[in-house]
Amino acid sequence: MADRGATAVRGAGTAVDLTGDGALLPQVRIRRWGRWVAAVVVAAVLVLLLVAVSRGDIDYASIPDLLTQSVILTGLVNTIVLAVIAQGGAIVLGTIVALMRTSENPVLRAVSWLYIWVFRGLPVLLQILLWYNIALVFPTISIPVPFTGAYLLNEPANALMTGFLAALLGLGLNESAYMAEIVRAGLTSVDRGQTEAAKSIGMGPRKVLTRVVLPQAMRVIIPPTGNDFINMLKGTSIASVIGFTELIHAATNLSSRSLAVMETLLAVAVWYMVVVSVANVGQYFLERHYGAAHRDPSSGLWSRIGGSLKVPPFARGQR
Amino acid sequence: MSAPVTGPVPGAVEPEVLVRARQLRKHYGSLEVLRGVDLTVRRGEVVVLLGASGAGKSTLLRCLNHLEAADGGEIWVDGVPIGFRLADGKLHELPERGIARQRAGIGMVFQRFNLFPHRTVLDNVVEGPVQVLGVSRKEAVARARELLARVGLAEKVDAYPDRLSGGQQQRVAIARALAMRPKLLLFDEPTSALDPELVGEVLAVMTELAREGMTMIVVTHEIAFAREVADHVVFMDGGVVVEEGPPEAVIGAPQHERTRSFLARVTS
Numbered sequence: 314m315a316d317r318g319a320t321a322v323r324g325a326g327t328a329v330d331l332t333g334d335g336a337l338l339p340q341v342r343i344r345r346w347g348r349w350v351a352a353v354v355v356a357a358v359l360v361l362l363l364v365a366v367s368r369g370d371i372d373y374a375s376i377p378d379l380l381t382q383s384v385i386l387t388g389l390v391n392t393i394v395l396a397v398i399a400q401g402g403a404i405v406l407g408t409i410v411a412l413m414r415t416s417e418n419p420v421l422r423a424v425s426w427l428y429i430w431v432f433r434g435l436p437v438l439l440q441i442l443l444w445y446n447i448a449l450v451f452p453t454i455s456i457p458v459p460f461t462g463a464y465l466l467n468e469p470a471n472a473l474m475t476g477f478l479a480a481l482l483g484l485g486l487n488e489s490a491y492m493a494e495i496v497r498a499g500l501t502s503v504d505r506g507q508t509e510a511a512k513s514i515g516m517g518p519r520k521v522l523t524r525v526v527l528p529q530a531m532r533v534i535i536p537p538t539g540n541d542f543i544n545m546l547k548g549t550s551i552a553s554v555i556g557f558t559e560l561i562h563a564a565t566n567l568s569s570r571s572l573a574v575m576e577t578l579l580a581v582a583v584w585y586m587v588v589v590s591v592a593n594v595g596q597y598f599l600e601r602h603y604g605a606a607h608r609d610p611s612s613g614l615w616s617r618i619g620g621s622l623k624v625p626p627f628a629r630g631q632r
Numbered sequence: 633m634s635a636p637v638t639g640p641v642p643g644a645v646e647p648e649v650l651v652r653a654r655q656l657r658k659h660y661g662s663l664e665v666l667r668g669v670d671l672t673v674r675r676g677e678v679v680v681l682l683g684a685s686g687a688g689k690s691t692l693l694r695c696l697n698h699l700e701a702a703d704g705g706e707i708w709v710d711g712v713p714i715g716f717r718l719a720d721g722k723l724h725e726l727p728e729r730g731i732a733r734q735r736a737g738i739g740m741v742f743q744r745f746n747l748f749p750h751r752t753v754l755d756n757v758v759e760g761p762v763q764v765l766g767v768s769r770k771e772a773v774a775r776a777r778e779l780l781a782r783v784g785l786a787e788k789v790d791a792y793p794d795r796l797s798g799g800q801q802q803r804v805a806i807a808r809a810l811a812m813r814p815k816l817l818l819f820d821e822p823t824s825a826l827d828p829e830l831v832g833e834v835l836a837v838m839t840e841l842a843r844e845g846m847t848m849i850v851v852t853h854e855i856a857f858a859r860e861v862a863d864h865v866v867f868m869d870g871g872v873v874v875e876e877g878p879p880e881a882v883i884g885a886p887q888h889e890r891t892r893s894f895l896a897r898v899t900s
Contacts, residue, residue: 504746506742506744506746507746507748509699509740509742509746510740510742510746510747510748510805510808511748512699512732512735513697513699513735513738513739513740513742513809514735514736514739514759514760514764514808514809514811514812515732515733515735515736515737515760515764515765515812516732516760516763516764517728517729517732518728518729518732520763520764524759524763525748528750529748529749529750603750
């Protein structure tokens, strides 16, 4: 700004040497008072909330015992089993429907569209109730073996359609429609050039899909699938409506006898948080596995936690 | 689509002919991209396809390995009808798996490289031999290392493609194609997506391949490459071959007005 010949400028009444020989001037960082105020306000509200909760009439000491009550553990196992099978089935079915959706066969495309429309459109609770009451319209469910007169399956629907199966079908089929859309988004996210390159080295349709397209689609598929699985873990609670002993149903069973309603519900809340946290960690590792090509060595879980702890949250002048 | 073959089978009778395309037609909707193209490529020959964008060069190339299905005409590579099986004097359309087997012998290098981003450089080159040809991984790795050394990328074997420059990626793509031991290599504008200073390294590898006797069909705008390396230059415009011959003739002394104006535009 100053002419090259000028040796000084006037700033706030002080002469400053700009010849390039003088020492660099001290810099005064901006003080971010707003951050301090916000932090204090939020922390204060949190403390008040904790005080309020601690004054509630809750017998916290009884919760650890409740956690390991056999009814609760049964509910926990049932919740996990139901969620895992329903989600697993939904992933398989959803992938098939997504492949139909992207097929060149117009009938397959139309049917897959209809499938998604129906199973995504109806509320899960309604779907579970429909399956649970299927005996009202189909007294026996049978799968005949053609030409032999024998049956692969021939059972009264009442005996067949347990609470578990009804919940599994309702949750799994509903989720499979969402999975179909997730997988389809993943498949279409892979560049067409990848398919062409795979074909050009002589890969058949199956190899193109399993070796080239799907592994790349995984990067797009896994995050929403992890979300859905966590939703599924919690969504199994809806099966309590038809008397399936998952966590919520187990808790209501237990508390109807012990009358420790809040304590039992909190124990169940602890289990949900544990299971969801484990699912989160699993998702992290899956994402890391399929993101291998773009992994930065410094982006691992531990170094990331370490890294963010090293940054003082109130470092002045940070960004 | 294809009339019964009468008389001798084209392509099979002349052992020196590797590729013979006859009366190829292709349209997208109402747009005719190929309007009856004939092309003959002899073994060991380097053929360069020249022409303005939209002339049909890339479509012709992509028909040769059936990435696009031609609407009419025949393609014979090494005596085999591409996309078909010859029986009872008729051409029977092949399912995708059969076409895949035919493609295994025809390498292709793309404008946008199309390396597999989820695999290392080495695994990109190993993938085809192991998955398609059934070569043991050990053998495929040894050959891949050899090929990567030949294209000057011996130290990059464990890198992922996104860590390489465009020129390096394209050289990996060439190694990937070579790993299949193809009898024919197709290049679809291999240097068009490269920064100018990286074009030379890719052309050098291609020139070396040509010198070793690889049969190559190259779509490019690099006139100097065509002049120096090509045995045969084909100039296309509007979906037909306008002029073809040795580079001295087609580039040096073009007969057609359309060839002249194209060359004037790209060399100016």
